[in-house]
Amino acid sequence: MDGNTLQAKIYGGYAKAATRIGLSFAQYRPTSATNPLATSLGSLLASFNAQDWTYKKPQGYGKAVWYCVADGTQLAVGDYLVGAPGTFFIASMQPALPIQAVLCNRTVTLYRPQQEASTGIGAYGGNTAQNQTVLAQGFPASVLQGSKSESSVARLPGDPRQGWWNMLLPPLPGGVLINYADVVTDDIGKRYLVSSAEQTSMGWRMAVTEAET
Known part of the structure:
Protein backbone atom coordinates (compact mmCIF):
# COMPACT_ATOMS: atom_id res chain seq x y z
CA MET A 1 0.00 0.00 0.00
CA ASP A 2 1.39 3.42 -0.94
CA GLY A 3 0.83 6.76 0.78
CA ASN A 4 -1.96 7.91 -1.54
CA THR A 5 -3.92 4.69 -1.02
CA LEU A 6 -3.48 4.94 2.75
CA GLN A 7 -4.69 8.53 2.76
CA ALA A 8 -7.75 7.63 0.70
CA LYS A 9 -8.62 4.86 3.15
CA ILE A 10 -8.22 7.20 6.15
CA TYR A 11 -10.49 9.86 4.64
CA GLY A 12 -12.94 7.19 3.55
CA GLY A 13 -13.09 5.95 7.13
CA TYR A 14 -13.68 9.49 8.39
CA ALA A 15 -16.51 9.92 5.89
CA LYS A 16 -18.21 6.71 7.05
CA ALA A 17 -17.85 7.71 10.70
CA ALA A 18 -19.31 11.16 9.98
CA THR A 19 -22.45 9.60 8.51
CA ARG A 20 -22.97 7.82 11.84
CA ILE A 21 -21.98 10.43 14.42
CA GLY A 22 -21.64 13.68 12.48
CA LEU A 23 -23.84 16.75 12.47
CA SER A 24 -24.62 18.92 9.46
CA PHE A 25 -22.39 21.96 8.89
CA ALA A 26 -22.52 24.62 6.20
CA GLN A 27 -19.15 24.67 4.41
CA TYR A 28 -17.50 27.86 3.16
CA ARG A 29 -14.21 28.41 1.33
CA PRO A 30 -12.93 32.00 1.71
CA THR A 31 -12.04 33.67 -1.60
CA SER A 32 -12.36 37.28 -0.47
CA ALA A 33 -10.57 39.09 2.34
CA THR A 34 -13.66 41.19 3.02
CA ASN A 35 -16.41 38.55 2.83
CA PRO A 36 -15.00 35.16 3.89
CA LEU A 37 -18.35 33.36 4.08
CA ALA A 38 -19.55 34.43 0.64
CA THR A 39 -18.57 31.22 -1.19
CA SER A 40 -20.74 28.33 -0.01
CA LEU A 41 -19.86 24.74 -0.88
CA GLY A 42 -23.10 23.33 0.52
CA SER A 43 -23.35 21.15 3.61
CA LEU A 44 -21.05 18.52 5.10
CA LEU A 45 -21.42 16.00 7.90
CA ALA A 46 -18.71 16.41 10.53
CA SER A 47 -17.93 15.51 14.12
CA PHE A 48 -15.40 17.18 16.42
CA ASN A 49 -13.62 15.79 19.47
CA ALA A 50 -11.19 17.19 22.02
CA GLN A 51 -8.24 15.39 20.40
CA ASP A 52 -9.59 12.18 21.91
CA TRP A 53 -10.76 9.42 19.56
CA THR A 54 -12.69 7.73 22.39
CA TYR A 55 -14.97 10.78 22.78
CA LYS A 56 -14.65 10.50 26.56
CA LYS A 57 -12.74 13.72 27.23
CA PRO A 58 -14.49 17.11 27.06
CA GLN A 59 -12.60 20.18 25.96
CA GLY A 60 -11.31 22.42 28.75
CA TYR A 61 -10.59 26.12 29.05
CA GLY A 62 -8.14 27.78 26.70
CA LYS A 63 -8.07 25.01 24.09
CA ALA A 64 -8.77 26.08 20.52
CA VAL A 65 -7.75 22.99 18.49
CA TRP A 66 -10.06 20.02 17.89
CA TYR A 67 -9.92 16.89 15.75
CA CYS A 68 -12.36 16.92 12.84
CA VAL A 69 -14.01 13.72 11.58
CA ALA A 70 -15.34 14.41 8.09
CA ASP A 71 -14.76 13.43 4.48
CA GLY A 72 -11.32 14.93 3.97
CA THR A 73 -11.61 14.71 0.20
CA GLN A 74 -14.19 17.51 0.42
CA LEU A 75 -12.10 19.78 2.68
CA ALA A 76 -9.20 22.21 2.29
CA VAL A 77 -7.13 24.10 4.82
CA GLY A 78 -8.89 27.38 5.59
CA ASP A 79 -12.44 26.09 5.02
CA TYR A 80 -15.06 27.18 7.55
CA LEU A 81 -17.64 24.75 8.90
CA VAL A 82 -20.61 26.52 10.48
CA GLY A 83 -23.21 24.62 12.49
CA ALA A 84 -25.14 24.44 15.74
CA PRO A 85 -22.10 23.27 17.79
CA GLY A 86 -20.12 26.31 16.61
CA THR A 87 -17.94 27.66 13.83
CA PHE A 88 -14.64 25.93 13.01
CA PHE A 89 -11.93 26.50 10.45
CA ILE A 90 -9.77 23.69 9.09
CA ALA A 91 -6.22 24.34 10.29
CA SER A 92 -4.27 21.33 9.02
CA MET A 93 -4.64 18.23 6.88
CA GLN A 94 -1.27 16.54 7.32
CA PRO A 95 -0.80 13.18 5.58
CA ALA A 96 -1.90 10.15 7.64
CA LEU A 97 -2.63 12.38 10.66
CA PRO A 98 -5.88 13.73 12.16
CA ILE A 99 -7.55 16.73 10.56
CA GLN A 100 -7.12 19.65 12.95
CA ALA A 101 -9.75 22.37 13.28
CA VAL A 102 -9.96 25.55 15.34
CA LEU A 103 -13.14 26.51 17.18
CA CYS A 104 -13.98 30.18 16.62
CA ASN A 105 -15.53 32.32 19.35
Missing part, protein backbone atom coordinates in the same frame (compact mmCIF):
# COMPACT_ATOMS: atom_id res chain seq x y z
CA ARG A 106 -15.22 35.81 17.84
CA THR A 107 -15.55 37.55 14.47
CA VAL A 108 -12.74 39.97 13.73
CA THR A 109 -11.76 42.72 11.30
CA LEU A 110 -8.14 43.71 10.75
CA TYR A 111 -6.85 47.17 9.85
CA ARG A 112 -3.52 48.65 8.75
CA PRO A 113 -3.03 51.97 10.59
CA GLN A 114 -1.54 54.99 8.85
CA GLN A 115 0.22 57.41 11.18
CA GLU A 116 -0.67 61.02 10.45
CA ALA A 117 1.14 63.80 12.27
CA SER A 118 -0.49 67.14 12.98
CA THR A 119 1.43 70.38 12.67
CA GLY A 120 2.05 73.28 15.01
CA ILE A 121 2.87 73.41 18.69
CA GLY A 122 2.47 70.11 20.43
CA ALA A 123 2.23 68.13 17.20
CA TYR A 124 0.77 64.65 17.66
CA GLY A 125 0.68 61.66 15.39
CA GLY A 126 -1.58 58.70 16.02
CA ASN A 127 -4.02 56.16 14.65
CA THR A 128 -7.71 56.96 14.22
CA ALA A 129 -10.60 55.15 12.56
CA GLN A 130 -10.39 57.61 9.68
CA ASN A 131 -6.81 56.70 8.73
CA GLN A 132 -7.10 52.89 8.90
CA THR A 133 -7.14 50.62 5.86
CA VAL A 134 -9.19 47.40 6.05
CA LEU A 135 -7.04 44.30 5.54
CA ALA A 136 -9.61 41.58 6.25
CA GLN A 137 -13.20 41.84 7.39
CA GLY A 138 -15.68 39.51 9.09
CA PHE A 139 -13.40 36.53 9.74
CA PRO A 140 -14.43 34.06 12.45
CA ALA A 141 -11.41 33.57 14.71
CA SER A 142 -10.29 32.07 17.98
CA VAL A 143 -9.54 34.75 20.58
CA LEU A 144 -8.56 33.24 23.92
CA GLN A 145 -6.97 34.77 26.98
CA GLY A 146 -3.18 34.57 27.05
CA SER A 147 -0.97 33.57 29.93
CA LYS A 148 0.46 36.96 30.75
CA SER A 149 -0.38 40.63 31.24
CA GLU A 150 1.56 43.84 31.64
CA SER A 151 1.23 47.08 33.54
CA SER A 152 -0.78 49.94 32.12
CA VAL A 153 1.26 52.58 30.29
CA ALA A 154 -0.07 55.27 32.65
CA ARG A 155 0.83 53.14 35.72
CA LEU A 156 -1.82 54.81 37.88
CA PRO A 157 -2.61 53.08 41.20
CA GLY A 158 -6.14 52.09 40.12
CA ASP A 159 -5.24 50.85 36.63
CA PRO A 160 -5.66 47.11 35.98
CA ARG A 161 -2.95 45.20 34.15
CA GLN A 162 -3.26 45.12 30.36
CA GLY A 163 -4.35 41.71 29.10
CA TRP A 164 -2.77 39.61 26.36
CA TRP A 165 -4.77 37.39 24.02
CA ASN A 166 -3.95 34.53 21.66
CA MET A 167 -5.63 34.91 18.28
CA LEU A 168 -5.85 32.25 15.53
CA LEU A 169 -6.99 32.85 11.95
CA PRO A 170 -6.88 30.77 8.76
CA PRO A 171 -4.71 31.87 5.83
CA LEU A 172 -6.11 35.10 4.40
CA PRO A 173 -7.16 35.18 0.72
CA GLY A 174 -5.03 37.19 -1.66
CA GLY A 175 -1.86 36.69 0.37
CA VAL A 176 -2.83 39.36 2.90
CA LEU A 177 -0.10 39.69 5.52
CA ILE A 178 -0.56 40.73 9.15
CA ASN A 179 2.12 42.99 10.63
CA TYR A 180 3.22 44.25 14.01
CA ALA A 181 0.98 47.10 15.27
CA ASP A 182 -1.94 46.23 12.99
CA VAL A 183 -5.32 46.85 14.63
CA VAL A 184 -8.01 44.21 15.25
CA THR A 185 -11.60 44.77 16.33
CA ASP A 186 -14.14 42.09 17.21
CA ASP A 187 -17.90 41.63 17.25
CA ILE A 188 -18.27 42.61 20.92
CA GLY A 189 -16.51 45.94 20.54
CA LYS A 190 -13.02 45.08 21.78
CA ARG A 191 -9.99 46.60 20.09
CA TYR A 192 -6.57 44.97 19.98
CA LEU A 193 -3.07 45.78 18.77
CA VAL A 194 -0.95 43.07 17.17
CA SER A 195 2.24 42.51 19.16
CA SER A 196 3.48 39.60 17.05
CA ALA A 197 2.10 37.66 14.08
CA GLU A 198 3.37 34.33 12.82
CA GLN A 199 2.30 32.92 9.45
CA THR A 200 2.30 29.14 9.78
CA SER A 201 1.13 26.16 7.73
CA MET A 202 -1.95 26.18 9.99
CA GLY A 203 -2.78 29.84 9.38
CA TRP A 204 -2.04 32.93 11.46
CA ARG A 205 -1.02 32.78 15.12
CA MET A 206 -0.93 36.16 16.83
CA ALA A 207 -0.30 37.66 20.23
CA VAL A 208 -2.45 40.75 20.69
CA THR A 209 -2.92 43.25 23.49
CA GLU A 210 -6.22 44.86 24.34
CA ALA A 211 -6.00 48.52 23.38
CA GLU A 212 -6.64 51.07 26.09
CA THR A 213 -7.81 53.81 23.75
